[in-house]
Amino acid sequence: xxxxxxxxxxxxxxxxxxxxxxxxxxxxxxxxxxxxxxxxxxxxxxxxxxxxxxxxxxxxxxxxxxxxxxxxxxxxxxxxxxxxxxx
Numbered sequence: 382x383x384x385x386x387x388x389x390x391x392x393x394x395x396x397x398x399x400x401x402x403x404x405x406x407x408x409x410x411x412x413x414x415x416x417x418x419x420x421x422x423x424x425x426x427x428x429x430x431x432x433x434x435x436x437x438x439x440x441x442x443x444x445x446x447x448x449x450x451x452x453x454x455x456x457x458x459x460x461x462x463x464x465x466x467x468x
Contacts, residue, residue: 384412384453387460389434395426409436410449412459434461 386401393399396416406412413431417424436443436451437460443451453459 382406382453382455384455385458386412386416387458389430389461389463391463392427392430392434392461395423395430396420406453408447408449408453409438409443409451409459412453413449431461434463436460437462 382405384403384406386403388396388399388401401416401419403412403415406415413428417428420427436449438451438453439458440460443449
């Protein structure tokens with residue numbers, strides 16, 4: 382089972398890629414953990430950035446589903462979205 386992870390600009394600068402593929406993640410939390418563990422020390426920076434970004438699964442915010450426990454299926458896209466403010 383393959384899931385695509387789309388990163389924010391800041392995340393992609395840290396990890397060196399705009400998107401990644403993970404295998405076997407059953408939910409959003411497992412997908413985040415796989416990315417974190419894959420990149421060692423840089424994975425810690427990635428994890429910090431996940432705390433200030435919203436997460437969408439196939440275009441629907443995970444907070445409207447089950448948050449980090451939102452289940453994933455083969456072909457899903459997990460996208461991190463940085464909040465923007467204006468005035």
